[in-house]
Amino acid sequence: ETGVTQTPRHLVMGMTNKKSLKCEQHLGHNAMYWYKQSAKKPLELMFVYNFKEQTENNSVPSRFSPECPNSSHLFLHLHTLQPEDSALYLCASSQDLAGGLTDIQYFGAGTRLSVL
Amino acid sequence: AQTVTQSQPEMSVQEAETVTLSCTYDTSENNYYLFWYKQPPSRQMILVIRQEAYKQQNATENRFSVNFQKAAKSFSLKISDSQLGDTAMYFCAFMKHDAGNMLTFGGGTRLMVKP
Numbered sequence: 340e341t342g343v344t345q346t347p348r349h350l351v352m353g354m355t356n357k358k359s360l361k362c363e364q365h366l367g368h369n370a371m372y373w374y375k376q377s378a379k380k381p382l383e384l385m386f387v388y389n390f391k392e393q394t395e396n397n398s399v400p401s402r403f404s405p406e407c408p409n410s411s412h413l414f415l416h417l418h419t420l421q422p423e424d425s426a427l428y429l430c431a432s433s434q435d436l437a438g439g440l441t442d443i444q445y446f447g448a449g450t451r452l453s454v455l
Numbered sequence: 456a457q458t459v460t461q462s463q464p465e466m467s468v469q470e471a472e473t474v475t476l477s478c479t480y481d482t483s484e485n486n487y488y489l490f491w492y493k494q495p496p497s498r499q500m501i502l503v504i505r506q507e508a509y510k511q512q513n514a515t516e517n518r519f520s521v522n523f524q525k526a527a528k529s530f531s532l533k534i535s536d537s538q539l540g541d542t543a544m545y546f547c548a549f550m551k552h553d554a555g556n557m558l559t560f561g562g563g564t565r566l567m568v569k570p
Binding site: 444449 | 459488492497498500501502505506507524533546550552553554555556557558559561563
């Protein structure tokens with residue numbers, strides 16, 4: 340248990356559905372991240388939040404809508420997804436955005452999303 | 456933009472033997488950070504080892520060590536005395552200095568440790 344919990348672990352949805360992914364961290368961190376992990380592709384950073392404010396949106400389509408109500412929780416709201424959006428969605432957190440060798444990102448186990 | 460390349464999609468090693476995973480990167484930066492992350496079948500990414508480009512000495516964490524060649528822009532991971540629990544995807548990652556904790560990942564190497 341690294342302190343970052345993602346639910347659900349698996350999700351199957353149709354293209355017309357609306358669903359949400361949840362991430363919760365118990366590490367007292369201030370920064371949270373969403374990544375997309377597709378087969379045979381490097382991890383893609385989607386969004387970054389620091390102290391509940393979005394600091395990075397990596398040209399993500401609007402059918403993905405993040406929400407960060409507080410520093411411990413991060414959501415990814417999904418609507419009208421496409422089959423190519425099927426992937427593993429990983430959440431991570433870090434103390435803040437200082438980076439370097441000490442401000443390490445801690446990851447959750449991801450949500451495996453299948454869009455039919 | 457930085458790119459990270461892991462040229463070995465899959466590798467295997469016998470238990471107790473040593474294996475080296477390759478990673479090269481492309482950057483014009485002089486100071487930066489490099490990481491290896493492990494993603495076991497449980498899917499939870501775990502930091503294995505980290506290195507600052509400004510330091511020439513290779514990082515070591517127990518059975519894991521790196522061979523950092525700055526001029527060649529190479530950052531390979533050596534796993535000694537491989538254990539079954541080392542079976543996982545391994546990702547090399549790059550971070551610019553003062554980049555706001557932004558990681559650029561390679562495509563990963565799937566390592567299988569065989570009994």
